[in-house]
Amino acid sequence: MxxxxxxxxxxxxxxxxxxxxxxxxxxxxxxxxxxxxxxxxTLLRMINMELVPRIGEVTVAEFNTNSIKKPEIPLLRRKIGFVFQDFKLLNDRNVFDNVALPLYLSGVKPAYIKKKVFNVLNEVGVFDSYRKMPEELSGGEQQRVSIARAIVNEPLVLIADEPTGNLDPFVSFEIIKLLLSINYKGTAVLVATHNYEIVKKLRSKRLMQIKDKKVFEVVLKD
Ligand SMILES: Nc1ncnc2c1ncn2[C@@H]1O[C@H](COP(=O)(O)OP(=O)(O)O)[C@@H](O)[C@H]1O
Ligand SMILES: [Mg+2]
Structure with a gap:
């Protein structure tokens, strides 16, 4: 993929x-x-095709960096959900509207939007906060909302760039557990992190490491 x-x-x-x-x-x-x-x-932004290789190619679903046309970029981006270290929620909109936005932009019918947003808020565990503004939420809750926004369009892959970088260890692990549960339901998940504690705890998961300008598969020993 x-x-x-x-x-x-x-x-x-x-x-x-x-x-x-x-x-x-x-x-x-x-x-x-x-x-x-x-x-x-940089690697994650190449998957999004914001950045393109100098040599070689990146393929995501049916799209390829050498042949993708500008009007196809939004179609590619719809297949990718993005989560960031600093959440990047819109502070002038409530939780519901933050999560609904990608659906509005995709031209989805309002009745479906309501149902889908409430489903996703429930899935990530912030259903009761749907009317709150982002600044009324804890960091962990804000990250849950940003994960809801990233999966509301049912992407092929959820990409998280240091999703626990601003969170304490307990909350960090809760967020990773949420990403795992989203993965169990079928969405591919790619998490960039320098939180080695979490990676060590989940050593059965596939691990790729960037080193010396290359990407290696890594197996942690007990
Ligand atoms: N737009 C840019 N122009 C020039 N250098 C950049 C740019 N973005 C990142 N870099 C540099 O490229 C290197 C890799 O950056 P980045 O992909 O952000 O690394 P990481 O996410 O692993 O910390 C860093 O040295 C960074 O300073
Ligand atoms: Mg980075």
Whole structure:
């Protein structure tokens, strides 16, 4: 579903990736680790096709960085749910409206929107807060809302860039458990993190590491 084929990527004055190759299949759960500045966010933005390889290609579902046309970009983005370290909720809208927004943008009928948003808020555990404004919520609750917004369009893959970076250890683990439960229902999940405590706890999950401008599969030993 996601393929990096001989991918090289550089910013104007900095080479980030040199011959990166991997695949992520439908329904997989993958952790992406790497020291700060190694290129985790860059790699995720290549999946979104905000950034394109200098050499090689990235394929996501039926889209490919070498052949995607500008009008197809929104179709690609609809297949990808994004969650960030700093939540990026709209502070002038309540929880319901934050989660409903991607559906409005997709032109979905209002009756369906209501049903779907309440379902998703229930799934992530913030149903009772649907009228609250983001600033009335704790960090963990805000991240739950941002996860709801990311899955409301039923994406093929949920991508989380340091989703626990602003949260304490207990809340962090609760958020990871939520991502796991979303994965159990069939959505592929890719989590970039430098939270090694969590990665160690979930050592049975697939682990990819960015190191020396490449991506390696890692197996943790007991
Ligand atoms: N737009 C950009 N222009 C130039 N350099 C960048 C840009 N974005 C990130 N970088 C640099 O590329 C490297 C990788 O960044 P990033 O992908 O954000 O790493 P990570 O998410 O692993 O911390 C860092 O050294 C960063 O400073
Ligand atoms: Mg980053």
């Amino acid at each position: 996601i393929t990096f084929n001989k991918v090289h990527f550089s910013y104007p004055k900095k080479e980030i990736f040199k011959d990166v190759n991997f695949k992520i299949d439908k329904g997989e759960f993958v952790f992406l680790i790497g020291e700060s500045g190694t290129g985790k966010t």
